[in-house]
Amino acid sequence: HWLAAGTEGIEVEWVQDLTTALERLARAGTDVVLLDLNLPDQRGLETFTTLHQQFPEVPVVILTGEHDESLGLLAVQQGAEDYLVKQDLDGGKLAKIVQFAVIRRRTQTEILQTLREKPGRVISFVGSKGGVGTTTLALNVATALAQKERSVILAELKPSFGGLSGNLQRTPATSLMELLQSPVERIGQQSLTELMYRGPAGMRILFGTHPGAVAEALDAERTSAVISNLARLADYVVLDLPCWSSQAVAAAVRLSQYVGVVIEREELAVHCGQTVIAQLETWGIGGGQMGAIVVCRSNLAVSLDLGYVQTRMGCPIIRVVPLEGEACCRSHREGSPLVLLQPANEAAKAYVDIANLVAEDRVTPVQVI
Secondary structure, eight states: OTTTTTOTTOOOOOOSSHHHHHHHHTTOOOOOEEEESEETTEETHHHHHHHHHHOTTSOEEEEEOGGGHHHHHHHHHTTOSEEEEGGGOOHHHHHHHHHHHHHHHHHHHHHHHHHTTSOOEEEEEEESSTTSSHHHHHHHHHHHHHTTTOOEEEEEOOSSSSHHHHHHTOOOSOOGGGGTTSOGGGOOHHHHHHHOEEOGGGOEEEOSOOTTSOOOOOOHHHHHHHHHHHTTTOSEEEEEEOSSOOHHHHHHHHTOSEEEEEEOBSHHHHHHHHHHHHHHHHTTOOGGGEEEEEEOOSGGGBOSOHHHHHHHHTSOEEEEEOOOHHHHHHHHHHTOOHHHHOTTSHHHHHHHHHHHHHTSSSOOOOOOO
């Protein structure tokens, strides 16, 4: 009644349940949704998530009672434009918030349209096997790139929960798993932006999965759509890839300008690394597009000579990350990347050096004697 009674430039259409709302949105022509979380056919946060998953491009302002204010906040964290407590509202305030929501979304769309013309550099990291520190490396490299005042997105393309979220001590409410049921054509810059979280040094983070989500890998088509759109949103896209071979991983590395294979200086990791390199070559990744990064995570994993490791791998070693167990454990406990927590640490310096290398078109390997 407030908005329809005389607010210039606003046309109001009201429906009484979510089913009717979804049917109306399917006909297009809606600029913003005012959504009560408790409707006759849906109650709670699922009211928003159901609508948002089907129409992620439409801005939603949540209307909530005082007792449901926490749900309103959760909805904003999952992509709603704003939430309003009904008891605090008046007509003038409501009109301004609706107008701001529309303007804010249009501005975001215009920015995204501009960015589409300038795709960023995609850098992938894949472990020779599980447990070699690929996620820690990707997180620190992405943070170091973000410290260079460039826009950075770190994307975890793994369907298993725990790696990246554990490093950051975060429990995401949304992730890439939200896209599993979406048609490929619905995977766009706006829908991906709504799934991302703000991370260290101002970068954005796209988690692979979240608690309660069905852990399934993305297929090749969706993976390509995700990476292509992410590259339009940032100067650098850093991908944390699983160590197992799949069509999705193949799609990711083919869209990457550089692929770093993470290994340890021990026989099993090197053996598995050989397999990864051979697989990358069958996918068309040439010598100048990939290199090995040696990570020392324990005293037991520094036994092999670097010259022997490089010969076995058949590709250049671009850098060695020294053993800094205590510093890395503190980094994990505090949920802060080592390059921020202890920038003078030798491992942190190595991560920064790797970031500087992979940011360029030509990556210079270390001299192995």
